[in-house]
Amino acid sequence: MYNREMIKNEYLGRMIITICGILVIVLTLSIGVFLLVKGAGTFLIYKHSVWEFLFSSAWDPQDTSSGGGKVGALIYIAGSLLTCGLALLIAAPFSFAGAIFMTEIAPKTGLRLFRPAVEIFVGIPSVVYGWIGLTILVPFIKNLFNLPHGFTVLSASLVLAVMIFPTITTVSADAIRSVPQEYRDGAYALGMTRWEVIKGIVIPAAKGGIMTAIVLGLSRAFGEALAVAMVIGKTKAFPRSILSPTNTITTAIASDMGGAMEGGEYNTALWTMAILLYLLSLFFIYAIHKIANQTSEGNNKCRKTI
Amino acid sequence: MSKDYLKIEKAEDKAMTVLFYLVGGFFLLLLFCLVAYILVKGFTNFSPVLFSFSEKGIGNQFFNTVYLVALSLIISTPLGTATGIYMVEYAGNGKITRFLEMCIETLSSLPSIVVGLFGYLVFILMTHARWNLIAGALSVSILSLPLIATTTVDAFKALPENYKEGSFALGATHWQTILHVLLPAAIPRIITGIILAAGRGFGEAAALLYTAGMSTDINWSNWNIFSGTCPLNPFRPGETLALHIWGARTEALAPNAAQIADFSSAILIIIVFSFSIISRFISGRISRKMAQ
Secondary structure (H helix, E strand, C coil): CHHHHHHHHHHHHHHHHHHHHHHHHHHHHHHHHHHHHHHCHHHHCCCCCHHHHHHCCCEECCCCCCCCCEECCHHHHHHHHHHHHHHHHHHHHHHHHHHHHHHHHCHHHHHHHHHHHHHHHHHCCHHHHHHHHHHHHHHHHHHHHCCCCCCCHHHHHHHHHHHHHHHHHHHHHHHHHCCCHHHHHHHHHCCCCHHHHHHHHHHHHCHHHHHHHHHHHHHHHHHCCHHHHHHCECCCCCCCCCCCCECCHHHHHHHHCCCCCCCCHHHHHHHHHHHHHHHHHHHHHHHHHHHHHHHHHHHHHHHHHC | CHHHHHHHHHHHHHHHHHHHHHHHHHHHHHHHHHHHHHHHHHHCCCCHHHHCCCCCCCHHHHHHHHHHHHHHHHHHHHHHHHHHHHHHHHCCCCHHHHHHHHHHHHHHHCCHHHHHHHHHHHHHHCCCCCCCHHHHHHHHHHHHHHHHHHHHHHHHHCCCHHHHHHHHHCCCCHHHHHHHHHHHHHHHHHHHHHHHHHHHHHHCCCCCCCCCCCCCCCCCCCCCCCCCCCCCCCCCCCCCHHHHHHHHCCCCCCCCHHHHHHHHHHHHHHHHHHHHHHHHHHHHHHHHHHHC
């Protein structure tokens, strides 16, 4: 009698909840496993080397299951690195300035106006960014630089920069806000101006959070597929300058997966690219944890010396 | 000498303050222009045909979007909430919780195209199905699951400890406490998370590219749910608004494709805004309640 009550009141619910928790673990692991199984075919079935995939620029996989093509993905990898790096270079200074503005310079406006505005930026769907890029930015760049068309690395980087700016801004603003007020008070008591306090005290103290913001921004930029695909031009060549078109990993997957024969060499090579994206996002998580650990260790050391 | 130094420092401080104001103003302006442009462009040359349920309008795509997001929330809300409850209440502080946290973090940082590929593999290729709404909904729920789980964790952690103690003191079991005391108290916060997840689902495209498909064929007089053209059949292909914009870039099927894409962008933005405003409203009410 007692046991039956307990089963109804505790064990059953507990079991359902536990199963859900385990299901999420299984789901995450199976995403990794399924990608590995599909993508490893490039190396196991079609006998290409990892070296060729990562460092060769000859990309000509056969759309059949007989193989024999070339699967060097360097153009795509370089394209991703270049567009994301450039996007970060454009977005980071603006984002830090925005974060400082909304926390240190005008905290009231920041809270009431800037923060909701930044959240709206986050909410705009990525295809809408891509569509705006395609209809405004691409013609604009074409006319500005007198190019035959406006599909360039620069267009993609600008679109990505607008997309990652809110991420970097909110995360670094949180980091700046969590710097203890006593630090600022102490610095002001020494006669520093506001800019000196920001430059010399606040930014160094918030360094860990700012680094995390950069990594988060980068990981969003790397994973973005469709907005980039709409403005980058999708040519199979290294960009000669930031004003020439190229291709990226996500773009190749998004535009070619549908047409490639299931199980063929082309298809398998695209799955291998998906593994690369998966590993990259794991690496970004690792980097964030590493930064967080170092920051908390640093803080502990500071406290001990005080 | 030292007076000059002071002057320089003060001038620098002024200059930087002006610079920060400029950057802040620039962003507010940029956002305003962006949103105004999308809305104005979407609604110029507006004609009621854009709402129609044909290839000249976006009625079908709009219905697909709402239906797909609803399906995905039906899947991800219970699973996400349960996972969150497991993490805060049952898993303890051990290795399993840490591992589950890692899994949630991985899920939330996966690029949506990778999730889309996984969905394509498991829900389309392995089931030998054609593109369908339920596969799209499942893929989107993988994306919204971590968001709902983390909001649930935060919501439970924000509850006062004495809720639980009081319930235990009355002789309730842990599960009864969760179900009748903690969950009801945490629900407003969890709803904010669900609304955010819905807002993201509306704009999702990359995860749907190879799951929900790029075509839609609805016969609004056919209500036999097993038929391929019935609006409510979840096993039919269903192009969403976001995918429709993506499709408009090259495959101009209708003569007014660009206009349709502009209009779809405007509608998507309006949906996303209203969802973010609703969630702000709810969380504002929660914090006011907490303060009382």
